Amino acid sequence: MTDTIVAIATAAGMGGVGIVRISGPRAVEIxxxxAGRALDRTVRLARVAGDDVIAFAMRAPKSFTGEDVxxxxxxxxxxxxxxIVAAVVExxxxIAEPGEFTRRAVQxxxxxxxxxxALLEVIGAGSERAWRxxxxxxxGRLGERVATLEGRALKVLAELEGTIDFPDEDLEPQSAAWIGDELAALETACGALAETWTTGRALTNGLVVALVGPVNVxxxxxxxxxxxxxxxxxASTPGTTxxxxxxxxxxxxxxxTLIDTAGLRDATDEVEQRGIAMGAERVASADVVLVVDDQPASGAPGVDYGARAIRIRSKADLAPSPALPSFASSNMGTSALDPAPASAPSTLRPDGAPAGPPVLATSAKTGTGLDELKARVLEMAGVAEREGSEDAVxxxxxxxxxxxxARTAFSVARDAWTARRPPELVAVDLRAGASALAQLRGLEVQERVLDELFARFCIGK
Ligand SMILES: Nc1nc2c(ncn2[C@@H]2O[C@H](COP(=O)(O)OP(=O)(O)O)[C@@H](O)[C@H]2O)c(=O)[nH]1
Ligand SMILES: [Mg+2]
Known part of the structure; x- marks a missing residue:
């Protein structure tokens, strides 16, 4: 018989009230x-383990776990x-294992x-959008999306299984085309869903943004x-951080999470060297790297941060450098983007190397470019808010x-189908794709494949 489990359901520490939850076949009896009285869904006062409590019971299956609670x-x-917990255990x-109530709800x-x-993420949400x-x-948004895809995969599988079981009956060309289309559509849809991970991860875990560059910039x-x-x-002294x-x-x-690092320079100080090394580790795993320089043309930094980098020209409020006439003033009140210097238009830098995205001019003193910077960081991390961001993620x-x-499996299945491989082989990959989707939701696929298959046959056939 299933154990009856108990745990404190509210946060550890002090609070006005705290909830002890009991779940399992003996929950109501205990x-x-x-409580010394009968319990049902009505809230009742009782005295338990020397404390005044309110108590109620929810009968299976109408409870969070689906058991008596x-x-x-x-x-x-x-x-x-x-x-109170000790009295229940007696x-x-x-005592419940971590996550055991939820696990029973799943079971x-x-x-x-x-x-x-998602339930864990609601509890752990660190921002409004992560919560949303x-x-x-x-x-159920993600689950429904995945269930829809899985359902389509199973329909194709049932069609294939039919040709395997009854090889004499030729597949109509129409069905053959439909199978090919469906496999391609499944691959595309799974690919699109996989791409939402960029957004999902950034919103759920938060973004790490590191500032790097020479000292004193x-x-x-x-x-x-x-x-x-x-x-x-x-401080104006180099090497403050x-x-x-x-x-x-x-x-x-x-x-x-913003990370400020020790400036890049050949440090002789051992502490500073260690600081630079530790900072470098954090920068290595940052989602976005702000490469800061107060000189417009001091060359590329030692490390190439690739697509994670946003190049920043700091102290834009200071007198423009002779290399870039009227640089700062030309940006006042308009865009903070660094205009391409007249001498080097289009996409080439003076040294002939292809230019990356434009350098962003900022000033900590006047606030120029800061909003633009935040927007670019969010855009780069794939979390800029836009229409349709309410889709499954x-x-x-x-x-x-x-x-x-699943995407890979559907892709392999589609290739095999296009190459007119035996349906048995195509079915193997298709089944693997459907199974991956079922696992994503946390359900098993085998029984359901059979259900789908036999639903398509008449009785007696
Ligand atoms: N005019 C101006 N000075 C700045 C600006 N940002 C930093 N500074 C000055 O530059 C010096 C170095 O700044 P700091 O932030 O310590 O640079 P870090 O070593 O890169 O962290 C200090 O004297 C700052 O006051 C800015 O936007 N405008
Ligand atoms: Mg500093």
């Missing part, structure tokens, strides 16, 4: 014995709630795995200006791995 709401506080329940069909993941995606997925000043407080030390510093902030509903590497697996 709850009633402790009793909730005892006592006064918050670890000792008080611990005594009556024969055991009892109350929740698929994708929604269970999590709530949408908890409501204004990295720390820029960080302070971006978060609106004097968080990093600023000797290790790295992290600051949390929120931009347009997205959690952002994958938010865990598990989901991403499985949807990528």
């Amino acid at each position: 709850g009633e014995a402790l 009793v909730e005892l709401q006592g006064h918050g506080g670890p000792v008080n709630l611990g005594r 009556r024969g329940a055991r 009892n069909g109350k929740l698929d795995v994708a929604r269970a993941e 995606i999590a709530q949408a997925n908890l409501a 204004g990295k720390s000043s820029l960080l302070n200006a971006l978060v609106g407080t004097e968080r990093a030390l600023v 000797r290790d790295w510093l992290e600051v949390q902030t929120v931009w347009n509903g997205v959690a952002v 994958v938010t865990t590497s598990r989901q991403h791995g499985l949807v990528t697996e």
